[in-house]
Amino acid sequence: MASVFPNPFPPYHTKAYPAIDPARPELSSKGKSVLITGGGAGIGASIAHAFAKSGAAIIGIVGRRLAVLDATKAAIQADHPGVQVEAITGDITSASSITSAVKLFASKTPSGKIDVLVANAAYLGDNNVIEAADADEYWSSYEINVKGAFNLIRAFGPVSADKGAVVLEISSGAIHLPPLKGISAYQSSKLAVVPLWDHFVKDREAQGIRVVHIQPGSLGTDMGNKAKAQSGATFPLDDIDLPGAFAVWAASDEAAFLNYRFVWANWDVDGLKASKDELSKDPFKFTIGLLGWTNPAE
Numbered sequence: 001m002a003s004v005f006p007n008p009f010p011p012y013h014t015k016a017y018p019a020i021d022p023a024r025p026e027l028s029s030k031g032k033s034v035l036i037t038g039g040g041a042g043i044g045a046s047i048a049h050a051f052a053k054s055g056a057a058i059i060g061i062v063g064r065r066l067a068v069l070d071a072t073k074a075a076i077q078a079d080h081p082g083v084q085v086e087a088i089t090g091d092i093t094s095a096s097s098i099t100s101a102v103k104l105f106a107s108k109t110p111s112g113k114i115d116v117l118v119a120n121a122a123y124l125g126d127n128n129v130i131e132a133a134d135a136d137e138y139w140s141s142y143e144i145n146v147k148g149a150f151n152l153i154r155a156f157g158p159v160s161a162d163k164g165a166v167v168l169e170i171s172s173g174a175i176h177l178p179p180l181k182g183i184s185a186y187q188s189s190k191l192a193v194v195p196l197w198d199h200f201v202k203d204r205e206a207q208g209i210r211v212v213h214i215q216p217g218s219l220g221t222d223m224g225n226k227a228k229a230q231s232g233a234t235f236p237l238d239d240i241d242l243p244g245a246f247a248v249w250a251a252s253d254e255a256a257f258l259n260y261r262f263v264w265a266n267w268d269v270d271g272l273k274a275s276k277d278e279l280s281k282d283p284f285k286f287t288i289g290l291l292g293w294t295n296p297a298e
Contacts, residue, residue: 015238019270020248022248030054032116035105037092039060039062039063040072043216048061049079098155099154114160122190125138125183149197162207165209168251170214175190212251214243215262218237247265
């Protein structure tokens with residue numbers, strides 16, 4: 001399918017497809033513990049359903065609204081009766097709240113550790129230019145997106161799996177676009193989150209943790225619809241199953257070569273896998289950096 005966005009690995013996918021089907025044996029999450037922030041609805045719920053389909057042993061969904069979490073938990077367990085789902089309230093802007101939530105989930109896993117963390121919770125503030133914005137509302141984007149990532153990193157570190165933990169940072173394609181009117185707080189705060197996770201993974205290289213930054217697609221979620229309305233952008237919507245299936249693939253061994261990389265859920269994974277050798281020679285490709293630079297080591 002053609003795309004309105006540049007696509008290095010065609011075709012451009014708008015819905016899940018066989019290569020990222022969570023039921024593929026190669027993508028199995030059997031025995032894994034998976035924690036998803038913002039897991040009650042939208043992208044987070046899609047990812048939770050996909051990991052359940054891939055056979056995860058236990059899935060934690062964290063959010064502020066228990067009723068929403070409980071509804072998603074019931075839906076997942078109805079479709080996948082053998083999967084244990086824990087609905088846990090937590091607020092990533094509060095260090096004590098998110099630390100308690102992460103510790104509680106870890107205490108319920110077989111190993112006391114977490115294998116996969118999906119950092120999905122985020123905030124899109126009200127539309128306004130910087131000069132006219134309410135300062136408190138503007139900085140809410142940084143409180144939730146940036147401080148939230150900081151709090152989550154500090155909560156996750158002590159209970160991350162001893163070897164081979166995976167972080168999936170659910171980001172936004174907005175940070176790859178020119179300035180979009182009225183959403184500077186969202187664009188800039190989401191951009192700031194990327195190096196926080198990169199530094200966390202770099203600090204724990206000996207532990208083998210890896211991170212993949214994911215643009216989940218253009219989706220008809222509450223936040224997605226708000227972003228389209230505020231920015232005035234016009235582009236087709238993707239299926240909500242796409243980010244879920246892609247996340248399962250990104251956490252699998254097939255995607256292990258994508259550490260530190262930023263990829264779009266719309267890109268074809270067979271094309272991505274075919275680029276493995278090329279990416280191994282270029283540590284800057286599909287990362288956040290300065291356009292036009294080449295590898296200084298070459």
